[in-house]
Amino acid sequence: MARRRPRPTVREESERALLEAAERVFAEQGFGGATTAAIAQRAGLPKANLHYYFPTKERLYRSVIERVLTAWLAAASSFDASEDPAVALSAYIGAKMDLAREMPLATRIWSAEIMRGAPMIQDFLDTTLTQWVMSREQMVRRWIAAGKLKPIEPKFLFYMIWATTQQYATAAHEMATLNKGRPLDDKAFERAKSEAIEIILRGVAA
Amino acid sequence: MARRRPRPTVREESERALLEAAERVFAEQGFGGATTAAIAQRAGLPKANLHYYFPTKERLYRSVIERVLTAWLAAASSFDASEDPAVALSAYIGAKMDLAREMPLATRIWSAEIMRGAPMIQDFLDTTLTQWVMSREQMVRRWIAAGKLKPIEPKFLFYMIWATTQQYATAAHEMATLNKGRPLDDKAFERAKSEAIEIILRGVAA
DNA sequence: TCTAGCTTTGACCAAATGGTCAAATGGCGT
């Protein structure tokens, strides 16, 4: 019997184009403001074709969010780079900064989703994120107990890291306005990255 | 001739109810996702009445944003509390934290607006905000020159302050999830505030 | 009481929206 060959190119290419277009439109307009027509047009496909690959707008959105989730987890793993808090925090903040720089649209979608109350990723918050935070909280507490960090509430440190790093994606336009209308260049961004790391490290070091 | 009396109550009460409802709906759904019908319903008025007071959705949104602008400026002024950087920064961070705590919906709308590229407040970014940042940048540079602060790029400090403080409004739901599903109580919030202040102060102090 | 003008509201409309469908197209293995 003729085994169904994956024949990847067509489907994969259309899905890729749609996901890319969706990422841009969702980032710019939010879930509510985005329209499937706009996404299809940006992908260069008729709207009916979009609904062939992604039956509903919500499913398309979920697919976009899954990519972000993967990236989030990858960045999170760099927290475990070392048992030395300075190294671990530097690596984590750096990875988060790079993520915001390299995936600004995805980062904006993520932030918007959180801001709306995470209607699509509550499950992630309840399971993976909660576990990740709880376990890293323990690490931070151990560092504090070992006299390596000031006695801070670990969660507040995470909140500061998340906020500061994501800012470079969510407020990129505001930053550009304050930078003579031009986006941060690579040099400025690298400086922002190292200053963020240094300020936070100095702030929490015992 | 019968002088038009202000007769404030009716108009003012309707406008107030509409603005309050609009703030909530815009914060929850974003500009694109919000509907005038939903706003009118939340205000307990027919939709036609909404359009009597605010001819278009965009005008209503602009009116909501103006309130936020006022609050932003009020908080900004606390930066000038003192010539001592520790006092000025503490006051400013504290004021921003309080703003996020007391006006979470407005803060979320503000963040969403920035994230979308500030389509409605570009003028504010270009004028008031740019001037405010430029002048406070000078103050920070003077503090650095006086050896009171580490040689940081002042803008990055502002970005960190904005991000960290707004986070307590924009990510309130995420924080609640990580706090056994309950929002931060006043005690926890006060601790977050003082830790934010301490971490940043230690981070930038010379 | 009368009336002028502010306010309220149900009914309505054109456009946009998410989504459907069936007919057409394309390509690959036999």
Place this chain on the structure above:
DNA sequence: ACGCCATTTGACCATTTGGTCAAAGCTAGA
């Protein structure tokens, strides 16, 4: 050459959307 099946697409649909309108209600001053 043929047939199978994935893919493409224009046309279509019900619902929702922002916004309009005209008729009615209300209130204060004369």
